[in-house]
Amino acid sequence: MNGVVVTGVGVVSALGLTAGEHFDRLLRGESGVALLDHPDAAELPSLLEARVPPIDVRRTIEQRLLRKILAPSAVFSVLAAGQALADAGIPPGDGRRRDCGLYVGSVQLDVDFNLFAPVMRESLDRQGRFDLRLFVQRGMKVLDPLFMVKALPNSGLCGITIEHQVTGPNINLANGTVSGLQAAALAAAAIRRGDADLALAGGFDSLLHIECMVEHLLAGRVAGQSDPPHRACRPFDLERQGYALGEGAAFVLLESERHAAERGARVYASVLGAAHTYLPPEHAEAGEALPNAARNALAAGGCGPDEVDAVFGDGLALEAEDLQECAAWQALGASRAVFTAATPAVGFTGAASGSLSLVHAAMALERGVIPPLLNCDRPDPRCALPLAHGPVERECRRALVWNSDWRGKRTALLVGRG
Amino acid sequence: MNGKDHPRPRRVVVTGMGAVTSLGADLDGIWSALLDGRSGVAEIRQFDSRPFPVRIGSEVPPELAGDDGRLLPRAARFGLEALRRAWRDAALDGGAGLDPWRSGLCIGCSSFPVMEDRVDNVRGLLDGDRLHTANYLQEIRRRPELLGQRDMAAVSALLSEGYPLRGLSMTVQAACTSATQAIGESFQAIRRGEADLMVTGGTDSLLSVACLTGFTLLGALSAWQGDPAVASRPFDRKRDGFVLGEGAGILVLEELEHARARGAEVRAEILGYGSSSDGYRFTDMHPEGLGAARCMQAALASAGLAPGEIDYINAHGTSTPLNDRIETLAIKRVLGEHAYEVPVSSNKSQLGHLICAAGGIEMILTVLTLQRRVLPPTLNLEHPDPECDLDYVPNRCRPAEPRVALSNSFGFGGQNGTLVVRRWEEA
Numbered sequence: 001m002n003g004v005v006v007t008g009v010g011v012v013s014a015l016g017l018t019a020g021e022h023f024d025r026l027l028r029g030e031s032g033v034a035l036l037d038h039p040d041a042a043e044l045p046s047l048l049e050a051r052v053p054p055i056d057v058r059r060t061i062e063q064r065l066l067r068k069i070l071a072p073s074a075v076f077s078v079l080a081a082g083q084a085l086a087d088a089g090i091p092p093g094d095g096r097r098r099d100c101g102l103y104v105g106s107v108q109l110d111v112d113f114n115l116f117a118p119v120m121r122e123s124l125d126r127q128g129r130f131d132l133r134l135f136v137q138r139g140m141k142v143l144d145p146l147f148m149v150k151a152l153p154n155s156g157l158c159g160i161t162i163e164h165q166v167t168g169p170n171i172n173l174a175n176g177t178v179s180g181l182q183a184a185a186l187a188a189a190a191i192r193r194g195d196a197d198l199a200l201a202g203g204f205d206s207l208l209h210i211e212c213m214v215e216h217l218l219a220g221r222v223a224g225q226s227d228p229p230h231r232a233c234r235p236f237d238l239e240r241q242g243y244a245l246g247e248g249a250a251f252v253l254l255e256s257e258r259h260a261a262e263r264g265a266r267v268y269a270s271v272l273g274a275a276h277t278y279l280p281p282e283h284a285e286a287g288e289a290l291p292n293a294a295r296n297a298l299a300a301g302g303c304g305p306d307e308v309d310a311v312f313g314d315g316l317a318l319e320a321e322d323l324q325e326c327a328a329w330q331a332l333g334a335s336r337a338v339f340t341a342a343t344p345a346v347g348f349t350g351a352a353s354g355s356l357s358l359v360h361a362a363m364a365l366e367r368g369v370i371p372p373l374l375n376c377d378r379p380d381p382r383c384a385l386p387l388a389h390g391p392v393e394r395e396c397r398r399a400l401v402w403n404s405d406w407r408g409k410r411t412a413l414l415v416g417r418g
Numbered sequence: 419m420n421g422k423d424h425p426r427p428r429r430v431v432v433t434g435m436g437a438v439t440s441l442g443a444d445l446d447g448i449w450s451a452l453l454d455g456r457s458g459v460a461e462i463r464q465f466d467s468r469p470f471p472v473r474i475g476s477e478v479p480p481e482l483a484g485d486d487g488r489l490l491p492r493a494a495r496f497g498l499e500a501l502r503r504a505w506r507d508a509a510l511d512g513g514a515g516l517d518p519w520r521s522g523l524c525i526g527c528s529s530f531p532v533m534e535d536r537v538d539n540v541r542g543l544l545d546g547d548r549l550h551t552a553n554y555l556q557e558i559r560r561r562p563e564l565l566g567q568r569d570m571a572a573v574s575a576l577l578s579e580g581y582p583l584r585g586l587s588m589t590v591q592a593a594c595t596s597a598t599q600a601i602g603e604s605f606q607a608i609r610r611g612e613a614d615l616m617v618t619g620g621t622d623s624l625l626s627v628a629c630l631t632g633f634t635l636l637g638a639l640s641a642w643q644g645d646p647a648v649a650s651r652p653f654d655r656k657r658d659g660f661v662l663g664e665g666a667g668i669l670v671l672e673e674l675e676h677a678r679a680r681g682a683e684v685r686a687e688i689l690g691y692g693s694s695s696d697g698y699r700f701t702d703m704h705p706e707g708l709g710a711a712r713c714m715q716a717a718l719a720s721a722g723l724a725p726g727e728i729d730y731i732n733a734h735g736t737s738t739p740l741n742d743r744i745e746t747l748a749i750k751r752v753l754g755e756h757a758y759e760v761p762v763s764s765n766k767s768q769l770g771h772l773i774c775a776a777g778g779i780e781m782i783l784t785v786l787t788l789q790r791r792v793l794p795p796t797l798n799l800e801h802p803d804p805e806c807d808l809d810y811v812p813n814r815c816r817p818a819e820p821r822v823a824l825s826n827s828f829g830f831g832g833q834n835g836t837l838v839v840r841r842w843e844e845a
Contacts, residue, residue, distance in 0.1 A: 043552040069700055102695065106591075107569060108529055132627070136469040140631055148632030149700055149830070153570070153591040158831030161695040167709060169693045169716065170833060171599050174591035176571030182588060186603060189610055195716070210551065214558050275612070277519065278578065278587035289584070292519060407575045409587050 004188045005260050006268040006362040006415070008088025008253030010080035010202070013346045013356070014050035014246060019083060023363050026371040027391045031230035031345045033244040040114075040210040044217065046225040048232050048244035049208055050347025052076060063163055069146055070159050071109040076249035076352075077156035077204035078163050084200055085164060088253040088265060092164070101199030101254075102170040103187035104157040105179025105351045109150065119143045156204050156249075168196045174351075177405040178276075179203050180250065181354025185274035185413055187254050197259040202251030205350035216245060216348075221318060221406075233344040234375040235315030236322050236383040243316050246347020250356035268362035269399075269415040273300025280408040281320070290324060290410045291331035294402055297412035298332075301398075308334040309396040310370050310388075312357040314404055315341025316348060321404070326383045334400070340388040344374035354403030354411060361399040365417040369393045430608045431842065433682040434508025434670030435782045436500040438621075439769055440476040440663060443499060445507075449786050452794045453815040457647035457768050459661050465627055472639045474646040475625045476663035476770025490576075492664065493527055496775075497577050497621030500666035504617065505581065508670040513582055514680050522586035522613050524604045525668075526596025526620035527573045528774045573621070585613050591774065594734070595693075595829035596620055597667065598777030602691035602835055604671050614676040619778030621666035633662060636701060640737060650771075651798035652735035652764035653742045653806040660736040663770025667778030669785075686785040689822070689838040690721025696832030703740055703828060707748030713834035714752045714824060721822075721838040725753045728760055729820035730793060732784040733810075734828045735764025736771055741828065743805045750808075761818065763811040767797035777827040781837060784825045788841035793818050 009019040014032025016022040025032075036047040057067050060079055070078065081102075090096055123139035125131040149155065154172035161167055169190050173179040180203020187201035207216065216222045223242040226232030233243045252268075260267055275296030279289040298305060311334060313325050329339060342360060349356055364370045370392040379387070402412040437443060440458025441451040451458075458476045464483075467473040482499065483492055490498075505511065570589040578587060586607055590600040597620025604616035624633075633639050640659035642649035650661040677684055694716060696709030703710065718725060734745055742764075750757045765783050772779055787793060792815050799812035825837045 040551050043550075044555065065699070107571075108591075132466055133469040135627075136471075140635065143631065143635065145635035148629065148636070152593060152831060154593055154829070154831050154833060155700070157592070157833070158695070158700055161697040161832060162699070165697050167695040167697040167712070170592075170695055171590060171603060171693065172592040172833065173588055174570040175574065175587075175589045176569055179571075186606075189606060189612075193606070193610065195720070210554065214555055218558065276522070276586040276588075277584055278522075278575070279584055280575065280579070292584075296519075405571055407569075407571055409571060409575070 002192050002194060003257030004191045004254050004271040005257050006252045006271065007255045007260050007265040008084040009268065009359045009362060010083025010087060010251045011359055012052055012076040012080045013248035014052055015346055017053060019359060026342060026345055027369060029372050029374060031374060033230045033232060033347060035229050038208060041213055044213060047213060047217065048223055048229050050244050050246035051208060052247055061163060066159050066163055069150055070155060071150050073109060073204050073206035073247060074156040074159050078159045080202060080249035080251040081160045081200050082164055084251040084253040096198060097165050099168040099196055100166045101168040101187055101190050101196040102157060102160060102166050103183035103199060103201040105173045105175065105183040105203035106153045106156050107174055107205055107351050108153050109155060115144060115147060166200055176407060176409060177350055178354055178403050178409045178411045179351040181358060181401065181403045181411045181413055182276060184252060184355055184358055185411060188271040188274060191254055191256050197256045199254045200251055201254055202249060202355040203352040204249035205352045206247035207245040207348065207350055208247050213245060231375055233317045235317040235341060235344060235373060236379055236385060236387060237376045238378045238380050240317040240319065240322060242318055243343050244347040246349040248346065248349045248352050248356065250352050250359045252358060252362060269365040269417050272303065272414040272416045273297045274413040275300060276411045278409045286408060287327055289408060290328040290402065290404060293410040293412040294328060294332050294400060297400065297414045301414040303398050303414055305333040306335055307398050308337040308400050309394060310364065310399040311337045311339045312361045312399060312401045313339060313341045314353065315343045315373055322383055326385055329385055338370055338388045338392050339385045340370055340373045357401045357403060358413060361401050361415050365396045365399060365415060368395050428609050428611060429674040430605050430671055430688045431674050431677055432669055432685045432688065432785055433672045433677050434504040435685065435785065436503025436507055437667045437779055437782055438478055438482055438496040438500045439665040439779060440478055441769065443482050443503065452768055453792060455795060455797055455813065457797060459646045459649055459770055461646060462625060464625060470630055470634065472630065472634055472641060474649055474661060476661055477625060478665050492623035493621045494573060494576055496623065496666035497525065497573065500621065500668040501577055501617060504668040504670050509682060516582050516615060518582035518584040520585055520613050521583045521615040523574055523578050523583045523617040524586065524588040524590065524600045525574045525577060525618065526590040526600040526774045526777065527570060527622055528591055528624065529570050583617060592833040593829035593831055594773055594776055595827040595833045595835045596774035598827035598835035598837060599693060601669065601777060601781055601837055602693060605688045605691050608671055608673050614673045616671045617668060618671055619668040620775035622773045622775040623664035624773050625662055625664045630662065638738065648798045650737045650767050652737040652767050652796050653803060653810045654799045655801040655803040657737045657739060657742060659738055660766065661770040663772045665772050665779060666775050667782045669781060684842045686788055686842050687840045689840050690717045691837050692716025692720055693835045698832055700831055703744045707744040707751060709832055709834050710745060710748035710828055711751040714748065714836045717824065717836035717838050723822065723838065726756050727822055728753065728824055730787060730823040731760055731762040732780050732823060732825040733762050733764045734826045735766050737766060745826065746806045746808055757808060761793050761809045761811050763794050763796045765794060777835065781825050784823050784839055788820055788823055788839065791817060791819055
């Protein structure tokens, strides 16, 4: 059986445009959360955001047509994937890119609502009613002909294949939050069965557009204004009030252990096992889904619960979700494990969140330091988790990454070193 | 678990199939319609398409598109109905002692907010040329179903409702390759031992004002103005684009011993799966068909078969000038001289292009081709194209004895997928 290792990482987040900068700031306890600044949101209750710093697309994406087509979040994915390749020492023009796999998690991309405003204006009759005939005659003519292509969830994947010439086995999952981590699990399986020696895997998303803001606001999941804003998201804290809306992309380059050894690649960590479960939250046995995924991932990696040094979870600062992570931790019996989560620092990053946690776990194993979970000052007594309140220096041999979707999908992935 | 290193790799078989198409939802009925050369393409009826330059589609009949009162999108309704039929076809009613944690669901589908909803939103929501957010918020509070349409995880979650499927749950969106990739990953999950049973395939409905607009603006659709039934003409010299279809094709895949233990009837065995990307352009295929060829080669390698062992190819065959020429080129690249001996047909000539569901219904029809020993035709192939010079089973079905078949899907954006399936013969 082929072992699978992580040999490259790439991140675009509110904390930085490289994995190195992002992780250093995460370790220092910095946060990318600020007051939401979006022209469409002026009339909404005040919200928080964790926004990716401005990107000079002309300098970072070579192909002109791609710059025209890719939505901002798809650009994140092209950048993060490129970083992971470069980090692993697979430069542009390297023939190994051709057979490199590509496993991506995403969601339907944002089509700017305002794109449709002029179209609709052209399509309304004198009474202000939509008229299909006017729409076809006039409205369609002012619509961006590429609007559908721009919204394709697989546009990030396609952008990566075109920009980086990574054209091996692939899949695009549009499966909510867990998409990015599931993609990594599928990529590892492809390498294990010998379909590829190399595979990029990751996720990207942006929640910073009007439909998402309204959706998360109405669902009561987002933190309101807080002074200072970066203290707002407080997982496992008695004063938890939800998360800030985030965005970003995170990719790993996975590689067969043999291939990595032959070329002397730097190894961050091994991918040892993965598992997935699904039960809707309202199901009577829903509480079993996350511990089952975690147990199965440990079993697949031949690892006992007491060998786990760290759990990289979600920490969404929502009561039900926080309690569920605690219950899973307890059910698992991972008594030595420290728990951490990056949501307070980078916001909720949707389909990117699981792959971001995977990058954190890989970098933590390589550097021997677990990044902190911010802002839990008054722990909820029902949440008896050993939280990483500051960076925890510890030689980690096994780390579990888990990720849940609000619809009840869960993925767990075990990484190790040594 | 690893298929290659394991002494006895787990075998993956098809034990159930269900479909919803423009030619009905009964498999026997769909099959005989295909063999009779009937087409499901007609004038679009679900909205007034008359102002549009393209007015035809391959639409699911109203009696199969009924709503159960839950205001579900059409694709969800088709998926639920096809799943119900596949589940029953696999004799799984009553649960059949499944371990739910080792049973999963992986579905290809797409989701686009329909333009009419946008209109309802935008009317009265304009503030100059921008959105009036407060009004929008009010509108959403009134019609919360407008939210969450971009979350395709909802589709796989919804389809699982009421079924004992608690393992791997995924929605795949890889444009026209979605269902093939969903089936491929389900096959791999069973082969490597992560699941014993997977419900898979695709469901889609892009027959909406928004998507008819989108595809029209891209120039992808056939502008045929005559009889709608002859608009989709894969591999014909006068082909001029695809015909938008809708529907669902859902399969139950199972590990062989698992199927045997519960006495399930096996329809076919999946032998391999391959995928690749063109890395070329968003809307054009690689001019030499390199991506498509590498995908078929990967599928053959996964199945452990030589090109000479392929007896039939269920083509992507969209009826666009580019796809059919490049697919032909790619088939020749992979099969060499043998390509001229392998019949190739495109169901899109009769069902249109089901986009994210295409690979699901086409896999079902490939299995029926193997089971029933008849090759479905490529309809409307009247004008030979010198660049499409293979045996496309033109216009009439043909008795044959195919044992091993490929099913191809090549997506927008350059994602490719190929499945390898073999007729079931009890050893």
